[in-house]
Amino acid sequence: MPELPEVETIRRSLLPLIKGQEITKIEIFHKDVLINEDQRPLQGWIIADLRRRGKYLMIDIISTDNKETGALLIVHFRMTGKLLYQTEQIKPSRHTHVRFHLEGDRPAWLDYEDVRRFGRIWLLPAGGESKNAGLAGLGPEPLSKAWTLADFQNIVNKSKAPIKSILLNQKVVAGVGNIYCDEALFRAKVLPARKADSLSTEEIKRLHEAVQYVIKEGIGHRGTSFRDYVDGLGGRGHFQQQLQVYQRAGEECKICGSEIAKVKVAGRGTHYCPRCQM
Numbered sequence: 001m002p003e004l005p006e007v008e009t010i011r012r013s014l015l016p017l018i019k020g021q022e023i024t025k026i027e028i029f030h031k032d033v034l035i036n037e038d039q040r041p042l043q044g045w046i047i048a049d050l051r052r053r054g055k056y057l058m059i060d061i062i063s064t065d066n067k068e069t070g071a072l073l074i075v076h077f078r079m080t081g082k083l084l085y086q087t088e089q090i091k092p093s094r095h096t097h098v099r100f101h102l103e104g105d106r107p108a109w110l111d112y113e114d115v116r117r118f119g120r121i122w123l124l125p126a127g128g129e130s131k132n133a134g135l136a137g138l139g140p141e142p143l144s145k146a147w148t149l150a151d152f153q154n155i156v157n158k159s160k161a162p163i164k165s166i167l168l169n170q171k172v173v174a175g176v177g178n179i180y181c182d183e184a185l186f187r188a189k190v191l192p193a194r195k196a197d198s199l200s201t202e203e204i205k206r207l208h209e210a211v212q213y214v215i216k217e218g219i220g221h222r223g224t225s226f227r228d229y230v231d232g233l234g235g236r237g238h239f240q241q242q243l244q245v246y247q248r249a250g251e252e253c254k255i256c257g258s259e260i261a262k263v264k265v266a267g268r269g270t271h272y273c274p275r276c277q278m
């Protein structure tokens with residue numbers, strides 16, 4: 001599933017290509033994927049900006065005739081969603097669910113593809129992020145000043161849940177999923193199944209820093225491409241080459257040589273080094 005670094009990479013790859021372009025038509029091949037809560041026509045919009053919150057991509061659109069207020073497209077990629085920019089109109093595949101026809105210097109197409117079809121696109125009035133339950137409930141961005149060590153410490157100290165489930169909770173910190181969670185816990189030398197309230201002040205501080213480090217590195221390497229994830233131009237990320245534990249079960253720890261283990265924590269496949277992490 002695309003996590004914060006992957007969605008941020010998609011945003012950065014698409015922004016210079018589609019900002020300012022007109023959406024002349026939106027074709028929907030699978031009705032359940034695009035939810036038009038605004039009940040407005042699916043044409044006559046100009047893409048004004050692309051933003052990201054957590055794992056959500058937000059496309060701000062304004063009306064071409066300026067008569068109506070703006071609107072907002074929210075994309076949640078879930079497991080296997082992709083937004084792909086094309087300069088040639090290709091035949092839609094059975095996994096192409098929505099196609100945006102774009103008109104700028106030259107025609108282009110933006111396809112939403114999704115093999116598992118769990119992803120969703122919402123069309124809402126401008127400011128609609130406050131009405132989208134998933135988006136409205138998001139906690140602070142990990143790379144923003146709003147995510148303070150003090151707040152994080154407070155939450156961790158009060159919980160008996162496994163520390164991994166705290167990090168995966170989008171209300172605690174937005175955009176961290178399984179990959180970056182396992183990597184941050186390894187870097188902080190903390191076992192994923194540890195009860196949150198058993199972490200020392202020093203461990204919480206290490207974890208707070210580790211989350212920011214792996215998210216930054218993930219963005220720097222244009223995301224992690226294991227199976228499905230690609231950016232808006234179909235390009236793969238490179239962070240998979242930097243991974244210390246995620247998807248490395250049975251392989252040697254790059255630090256101590258022990259075998260990387262895999263267990264289930266918080267319902268998710270969880271990778272860790274039994275010697276480096278305590």
Ligand SMILES: [Zn+2]
Nearest residue numbers: 253256273276
């Ligand atoms: Zn190790």
